[in-house]
Amino acid sequence: MNVVMHQVGAPGFLHRFEGLRDRLPGGRLPWLATLRAQAAEAFRAQGFPTRRVEAWKYTDLAPVAEAGFDEPLTPMDDAMDLPPAQAGARAVFVDGRFRADLSSLDGLPFEVSSVARHLDALEGRLGALARPGEEPMAALNTMLFEDGLLLDLPEGVEGGVLELLSLATASERPSAFHPRHLIRLAKGAKLTLIETATGPEGARYLHNPVFEVEVAEGAWLTHGRLQQEAPRAFQLSTIYATVAAGGTYDNFTLNAGGRLVRNEIHVTLTGPGAACHMNGAQLLAGDQHADTTTALDHAAPSCASRQTYKTVLMGRSRGVFQGKILVRQVAQKTDGYQMNQALLLSPEAEMDSKPQLEIYADDVKCSHGATVGELDAEQVFYxxxxxxxxxxxxxxxxxxxxxxxxxxxxxxxxxxxLDAAVEGWWARQEETLAA
Amino acid sequence: MLKIEGLTATVDGKPILKGIDLEIPSGEVHAVMGPNGSGKSTLAYVLAGREGYEVTGGSATWDGHDLLSMEPEERAAAGLFLAFQYPVELPGVGNATFLRTALNAIRRARGEPELDAMQFLKLARQRMRELSMPEDMLKRSVNVGFSGGEKKRNEILQLALLRPKLAVLDETDSGLDIDALRIVADGVNAMRGPDFAALVITHYQRLLDYIVPDRVHVLMNGRIVRSGGPELAKELESEGYAAIQARAA
Incomplete structure (x- = not known):
């Protein structure tokens, strides 16, 4: 009798990579083979970070490291039950793979396609921003990604609203998928991208996306992320964005689902007058753990950054905010603001926050604040x-x-x-409280 | 009829109300006057049901309802309204949303149909004109950035919208200039009628020139030490609380 041993954690993923490497998309492209091999080495060296690693001090990945994950076995015959569309155009990914048959992309003034189908044209672009050597989840993604959204907005194009729906399917054993999304806005282009990530109630999976986002001069990307993963799911996402002169990267992230979630965002402002807004809300209950970690690199003068994060915690949930602002010597006239506030609705909930300012320029305006509190009894009484x-x-x-x-x-x-997602979350909590 | 009998209450274990007896029939406005620390605000908060004000004895009923056993929102639904001495700021809660939510909660409790946004706005604008309130106060967060006078007018706007049967006004005159005082008093006077009773708590007689009470009670050290007609307020104004205290002792 054969006993199949499922290896768990980092060795499990490395084992899968060894077995799959030639069959992964782009397996015959030498540059990509090298990129994946390097990422595998980086992941072998780092593994899943423990809390001894400073960047992961408040988030324990043990539940992920101890679980065994399979490749997703997406059922092809079942009719997919898609949530209602947020906008006209929608690119649908199921278990990390692009599904043209489920997407509706007609009439867009730019091309939306799949990373897997264009890998031969992506040398030098895929991997230009991600840093597998420093972020182990980006290493895991680079090693095993199969697909992702490929977006190119030509100069001056008003792209309107596009939804990116990431849907997980339920399977017997937990599955893992690692989409790699590449988004580029040329000069003066504009787009709102609304990303919804969700999965069926009982599904167990790891969704480990990496975004590489390039915003050129004067371009504006609004990137809304509605994380509503299945209650037992893990989502560990890493975003890398660069913003050129006069461009804006505007990120809003709602963390409302999942069992253990990390939303890590690295933004570099590379030209004068570039701007970055990072706002978000974390709505946590039960045993949820959600971590928002931002790293903002002011690498050019006269740039502005604004961050406002709010976390509401119920039950035994844990929230984390880590926010680093780096102002390089060249980045004079920087205007940086960071605020992070938590509302504890249960005595067992906990919030950790770590703001961090590193300033090497002398003519800057940079402020940050953090508060943790409960509902004001006087306001409730009023x-x-x-x-x-x-x-x-x-x-x-x-x-x-x-x-x-x-x-x-x-x-x-x-x-x-966003309003609908927040209302839905609150309604579920009220049901739980009433039960 | 509001009927308070032998009411005693503590705050942080310290006795503040030491046996209050008071009756206000519907259709009447009574004033409770007293120096600082006499228990005036405690009486208001105990009637409205604020946490931290522990009733240790006695009773308070409104039209037969046992007020003290009811949740604050149930008291409001039964017709009680407290105008706060220090109206609470609610950053992020729009004043219009607040007022409409409150009005509809009360209407639901009375079995009346709720008002939609348009019906509400029409009504609110009309009431605001009567109180000389600028319309932009609807758009701002509740009491945030409001001047002292605006906050008090916002309390009276709530009174005018919610139309309670029993209003407790806790030092509504404090911090008001004479024009604002007149507007606030007009708002209260407009409510007067056979189905409306009010308890006007004040430190000074000035407000009572505009809201003329049917009865005046003097509260000192947790007890009502004297009651009389409106002339008692004038007497207090000229003689001061010390004289009353000396006489009551």
Whole structure:
């Protein structure tokens, strides 16, 4: 009798890479084979980081490292149950693979395609920003990615709104997928990308996406991320973005789903007048753990960055915010702002935050703040004294708490999607509380 | 009819109300006056049901409802309204949303249909004109960045919208200039009628020139030490609380 041993954790992934390397997309492209081999070495050296690694001090990946993951076995015959579309155009990925048959991309003023189908044209671009040597999850992604969204907005194009739907399927054993998304906006181009990540209730999987985003001079990318993964899922995402002179990268991330989630964003402002907004809300309950880690590199003068993150914690959930702002010597007239606030709705919930400023220029304006608090009893009483029932009063104050992060979202489609996601989350919590 | 009997209450274990007896029939406005620390605000908060104010004895009923056993929102639904001495700021909660949510909560409790956004705006604008309030106060966060007078007017706007049967006004006159005082008093007077009762808590007689009470009670050291007609307020103004205290002792 044969006993199949499933290796777990990092060795499991390395083992799979050894077995699959020639069959992975682009396996015959020498540059890509080299890139993957280097990433495998980096991942072998680092493995899944433990909490002894400074960047992972507050997030324990043991549940991921101890689980065994298979390749996703996407059922092809079942009809897919897609959530309603957030915008007209939608690119659909199932278990990390592009599904043209499920996508609706007609009438867009630019081309949307799949990384897997264009790998021979991506030498020098794929991997230009990601740093597998420093971020082990990017190493794992580079080693095993199969597909991803490939977006190129030509100069001056108004791209409108595009939704990126990432859907996981349920399978007997946990699966892992590592999409690599490449997004490039040429000079003056503009796009709102709304990314929704979700999966069926009982599904167990690791979704490990890496984004490489290039925003050219005067271009503007609004990148909304609605993370609503299945309750037992892991999502560890890493975004690398560069913003040229006068360009804007505007990221809003909602962390509402998943069992263990990390949202890591590295942005480099490379030209004068570049701007970056990073806002987000983490809505956590039960045993959820969500980590937002940002690293903002002011590498050019007269750039502005704004970060506002709000975390609401219920149950025994844990929230993490780590935010680093690096202002290089050349980056005079930098205007940086970072605010991170948490609202604890349960005595067992916990929040860790670590702001970090590293400033080498002398003419800069940089501020940061962090608060952790509970709902104000006086405010709750004021609302109740006006006849508003306690649960509704608390809901109003939680929404008010999130308001500052959410009000920065000016894109209408994204704002609608976000409001719906926040309301849905709150309704689920009320059901849980009422039960 | 508000009926308070032998009401005692503590804050942080310290006795503040030491046996209050007070009756306010519907259709009447009573003033409770007293020096700082006499228990005026405690009486207001105990009636509204604020946490941290522990009732240790006595009773308070409103039209037969046992107020003290009800949640704050149930008291509001039963017709009680407290105008706060220090209206609470609610950053991120739009004033219009707040007012409409409160009004609809009360209407639901009364079995009346809820108002949609348009119906509400029409009503709110009308009430605001009556109170000389600028319309942009609807768009701002509740009480955030409001001047002292604006905050008090916002309380009276709530009174005018929610139309309670029993209003407790906790030092609504503090921090108001004479024009604002007149507007606030007009707002309260407009509510007067056979189905409305009010308890006006104040330190000074000035407010009572504009809201003329049917009865005046003097609260000192947790007890009502004297009651009388509106002339009692004038007496207090000229003689001071010390004289009353000396006489009551």
């Amino acid at each position: 609302l109740r004294s006006r006849g508003i029932p306690e649960t509704q009063a608390r809901a109003m104050l939680v929404q008010a708490f999130l308001h500052e992060a959410v009000e920065g979202v000016t894109d209408e489609a994204l704002r609608r999607a």
